[in-house]
Amino acid sequence: MSEEFSNFAPNYIIWMAMAKILVIDDERAIRNTLKEILEFEGYTVDVAENGRVGLEMALAAKYDLIYTDIKMPELDGMEVLQAYRKTQQEQGGEEAPVVMISGHGTVETAVDALKNGAYDFIVKPLDLNRLLVTTQHAVEHKSLVQETKVLRKKIGARNKMVGESAAIERVREIIEKVAPTEARVMITGANGTGKEVVAHLIHENSTRAKKPMVEVNCAAIPSELIESELFGHTKGSFTSAIKDRAGKFEQADGGTLFLDEIGDMSLSAQAKVLRALQENEITRVGSDKPIKVNVRVLAATNKDLKHEIAEGRFREDLFHRLNVIPIHVPSLDDRKEDIPLLVKHFAEQICQEQGWKIKGFDEGAVAALQERNWPGNIRELRNVVERLIILGGETITASDVASFA
Numbered sequence: 001m002s003e004e005f006s007n008f009a010p011n012y013i014i015w016m017a018m019a020k021i022l023v024i025d026d027e028r029a030i031r032n033t034l035k036e037i038l039e040f041e042g043y044t045v046d047v048a049e050n051g052r053v054g055l056e057m058a059l060a061a062k063y064d065l066i067y068t069d070i071k072m073p074e075l076d077g078m079e080v081l082q083a084y085r086k087t088q089q090e091q092g093g094e095e096a097p098v099v100m101i102s103g104h105g106t107v108e109t110a111v112d113a114l115k116n117g118a119y120d121f122i123v124k125p126l127d128l129n130r131l132l133v134t135t136q137h138a139v140e141h142k143s144l145v146q147e148t149k150v151l152r153k154k155i156g157a158r159n160k161m162v163g164e165s166a167a168i169e170r171v172r173e174i175i176e177k178v179a180p181t182e183a184r185v186m187i188t189g190a191n192g193t194g195k196e197v198v199a200h201l202i203h204e205n206s207t208r209a210k211k212p213m214v215e216v217n218c219a220a221i222p223s224e225l226i227e228s229e230l231f232g233h234t235k236g237s238f239t240s241a242i243k244d245r246a247g248k249f250e251q252a253d254g255g256t257l258f259l260d261e262i263g264d265m266s267l268s269a270q271a272k273v274l275r276a277l278q279e280n281e282i283t284r285v286g287s288d289k290p291i292k293v294n295v296r297v298l299a300a301t302n303k304d305l306k307h308e309i310a311e312g313r314f315r316e317d318l319f320h321r322l323n324v325i326p327i328h329v330p331s332l333d334d335r336k337e338d339i340p341l342l343v344k345h346f347a348e349q350i351c352q353e354q355g356w357k358i359k360g361f362d363e364g365a366v367a368a369l370q371e372r373n374w375p376g377n378i379r380e381l382r383n384v385v386e387r388l389i390i391l392g393g394e395t396i397t398a399s400d401v402a403s404f405a
Helices: 028-040 051-060 077-091 107-115 128-158 166-178 195-204 226-231 267-279 305-310 316-322 336-354 363-371 377-391 398-404
Strands: 020-024 044-048 065-069 098-102 120-123 185-188 213-217 256-260 281-283 290-292 296-301 325-328
Touching (some): 028 044, 028 128, 044 051, 051 077, 065 077, 065 128, 120 128, 166 325, 185 195, 195 213, 195 296, 226 281, 267 316, 305 316, 336 377, 363 398, 377 398
Parallel strands (some): 020 044, 065 098, 098 120, 185 296, 185 325
Antiparallel strands (some): 281 290
16 A cells, blocks of 8 residues: 555444445556555445546446546546536436545645535545545435435425315415415315325425425424423423423524414413514523524414314414415315325325335226225325235225225
């Protein structure tokens, strides 16, 4: 090995991986040494002797990480970085992290590299520990980016509103109009109709889409804890408050706060939510210091809030604050014409999630499902489709529905 790695510390963490790495350097000793070290760690390594060849290789194959020297003939490392990223973005390709190497490292050069999109910048002589840690982190970063894309696709599929009925088209039209605004929305409908999907679609199509969407199930939190959950608390404000804690309003700052089952919120918490909406600020439990928040609130309930107001269980002023745009999500029994599309969607989704061969439903099975009543709505239909896929034949029939649904 080159003496540039002489300060190797033996207690580094070896991270074995089958990641593919490209090393671009016009110095044969450097690129061969890097290849030797990285291959010893379990990586697959290709090398290029100049920037032009390196760029061609980077664009021709998929790499998990690219190391490139800065000072090279034909194309220098900065030009390789810029051309590689520009081409990948134009073609929609996956970008590998690019780590710049330089024997003439300066702060200005490092800053310039990072501004142009480099993952990291390391100087010669190369420290082996730094090299291996940078390699591990860069490859992990690429893996996390890929996993995030996959998860977003899965989440997007779950938040898809399936159906072509007039009732569901009306909901779509309202979402399309209200999502880009800052208007508060009250989503109503029976349990299992998809109120959460509506809330997610509003957020995803809003100007706040890149900020967090924080969800609170008001029915699942004990009344004595709901205020702490929403507004946070200070250390010592109650027995188990061992440190300061930000509430959901603070966590959603700049984004969207979804208050699910708001009809189950205590009157005390309702008063504080009303104040937060009026003044755009909250106060943590145990504190008198106001905290400014910028939150769009979406609320949902399966209750008749006008009846709850008449019974003294819900504040009328809060209702009017939240009910700027009402959206009622229809029950499945009111949109049975959507069942064939929903069955197909759920069958594909479930089989893909489980890695199974996708099963079809024949006309008799779909007709049998349409004849049923669905008190549990979309959620119940999805459960039944999953049960039929597991227990039914290669193609689900009306007989399977009669036996297992």
